[in-house]
Amino acid sequence: MNKKLGQIQYILNDVLGSVLAWTLFYIYRKAVIEPMRYGYKIPIWEPDRNYYLAIIIIPIFWVLVFWVFGSYRDVFRKSRVKELTQTFVITFLGVIFIFFTLLIDDVVSSYEAFRHTFAALLCLQFFIVFGLRLLYLSTIKRKLKTGKIGFNTILAGSNTKALELYKELTSQKYSQGYFFKGYVSIENGNNVQMDEKLNFLGKYDALPALIKEYKIQEVILAVESSEHHLINTILSKLEELNVIIKVLPDMYDILTGGVKMNYIFGTALVEVRNEIMPQWQKNFKRLFDLFFASTAMLLLSPIYGILAIGVRLSSKGPIFYSQERIGIHGKPFKIYKFRSMFTDAEKLGPQLSSEDDPRITPFGGFLRKYRLDEFPQFWNVFIGDMSIVGPRPERQFFIEQLLVVAPNYRHLHKVRPGITSWGQIKYGYAENIEQMVERMKFDILYIENMSIAMDFKIIFYTVVIMLQGRGK
Numbered sequence: 001m002n003k004k005l006g007q008i009q010y011i012l013n014d015v016l017g018s019v020l021a022w023t024l025f026y027i028y029r030k031a032v033i034e035p036m037r038y039g040y041k042i043p044i045w046e047p048d049r050n051y052y053l054a055i056i057i058i059p060i061f062w063v064l065v066f067w068v069f070g071s072y073r074d075v076f077r078k079s080r081v082k083e084l085t086q087t088f089v090i091t092f093l094g095v096i097f098i099f100f101t102l103l104i105d106d107v108v109s110s111y112e113a114f115r116h117t118f119a120a121l122l123c124l125q126f127f128i129v130f131g132l133r134l135l136y137l138s139t140i141k142r143k144l145k146t147g148k149i150g151f152n153t154i155l156a157g158s159n160t161k162a163l164e165l166y167k168e169l170t171s172q173k174y175s176q177g178y179f180f181k182g183y184v185s186i187e188n189g190n191n192v193q194m195d196e197k198l199n200f201l202g203k204y205d206a207l208p209a210l211i212k213e214y215k216i217q218e219v220i221l222a223v224e225s226s227e228h229h230l231i232n233t234i235l236s237k238l239e240e241l242n243v244i245i246k247v248l249p250d251m252y253d254i255l256t257g258g259v260k261m262n263y264i265f266g267t268a269l270v271e272v273r274n275e276i277m278p279q280w281q282k283n284f285k286r287l288f289d290l291f292f293a294s295t296a297m298l299l300l301s302p303i304y305g306i307l308a309i310g311v312r313l314s315s316k317g318p319i320f321y322s323q324e325r326i327g328i329h330g331k332p333f334k335i336y337k338f339r340s341m342f343t344d345a346e347k348l349g350p351q352l353s354s355e356d357d358p359r360i361t362p363f364g365g366f367l368r369k370y371r372l373d374e375f376p377q378f379w380n381v382f383i384g385d386m387s388i389v390g391p392r393p394e395r396q397f398f399i400e401q402l403l404v405v406a407p408n409y410r411h412l413h414k415v416r417p418g419i420t421s422w423g424q425i426k427y428g429y430a431e432n433i434e435q436m437v438e439r440m441k442f443d444i445l446y447i448e449n450m451s452i453a454m455d456f457k458i459i460f461y462t463v464v465i466m467l468q469g470r471g472k
Helices: 003-038 049-068 080-103 111-145 160-170 204-214 225-238 249-254 279-299 301-314 362-369 377-382 396-405 407-414 422-427 433-448 452-468
Strands: 151-156 178-185 200-203 218-221 244-247 259-264 267-272 320-326 332-338 387-389 418-420
Touching: 003 049, 003 111, 049 080, 049 279, 080 111, 151 160, 151 204, 160 178, 178 204, 200 204, 204 225, 218 225, 225 244, 225 407, 279 301, 279 377, 279 387, 279 452, 301 332, 301 362, 320 396, 332 377, 377 418, 387 452, 396 407, 396 433, 407 433, 418 452, 422 433, 422 452
Parallel strands: 151 178, 151 218, 178 200, 218 244, 387 418
Antiparallel strands: 244 267, 259 267, 320 332
């Protein structure tokens, strides 16, 4: 099932609905509102320049508003009832904005016309857009019930409870959207009865690799009481991966974080949900990243040129330095910096830098002191690999060492890494694994308390550190 394609279709429906709603609203104004003002009929089918401009800008506005509030997230799992209320609330807020920015200056015959104008735009936008959404979501629900589409799923458990759960989930009259790719065992090995119905994929340790191999979207845990002590271990392994985790209700009391109940045709499952930020804040954070990064690259372009010359004159080698780091959901990406070390700095293998590191060039020391070597990472932010604020990304070489002493490090991969972070403010460039673990504590604290306000606070302190030259 192509999630991106479904999202695009949902967005196109909103664009079509917004164009149609605004066109009918334009006709309403020409046929009803303006004749009340002028006292004679106005030609309806003579659209002016403002109409053509509006049918470009208005749909973009609505798509942006719906995106900010998370309307395009996981469209295949949407509830039609919940979508009804959310669509109305967002539409109401959007219409208020349009009314007070575009329509409040209209000259009308009476204030009654303003109420009619507002009500007409609200009704047209809501009923048309939601009508198209309802049609689309009903089509999706029908395809899910008939098994035409579904979610790649792994069942974790090889006991009697797991077998009973599988039978219950697959014996319903209508499909519940699970495309089971196989099962993994928790403590025991494979189950002969389970083998007759599902492929045995190994032990739970292999889950991260299996999720990537089979493009798994959901993992269902069916664990016996004797295996409860392993749940936190399993959740920790799945924490950095972009999958939905569901468990049987009797395990609720041993789970931490938020949960959401899902009753599917009589089968009650608990969906483990640990939302770091509300969806609208996540999307606002991304918009802020795009604005900040693009503005910074534009305004700092003369400084980029000066720093590039400085790097070139300081030592032989390229101006920019790229290195593979691990980002959100454990995905690798290339991070970019102004080169601050000699070109053979890691001829003996990966090493962490220190304050008096002889591998750092004289100009590189200046760059690091004022954090100027990080400026090229605004490009990483712009293309979506990083955020302005987030845990600093590390190399796989050091991550493997960190996981041995601090398994919770996986928690950092739930968010985009950043140019600056709370840990970076406290420790700067970590010089050893112990400091990386100490820095990690502050990054986890940031993740558990993520907010737009917290981001602004960290940016402020980062600027102070840069101006004071306290980077290291």
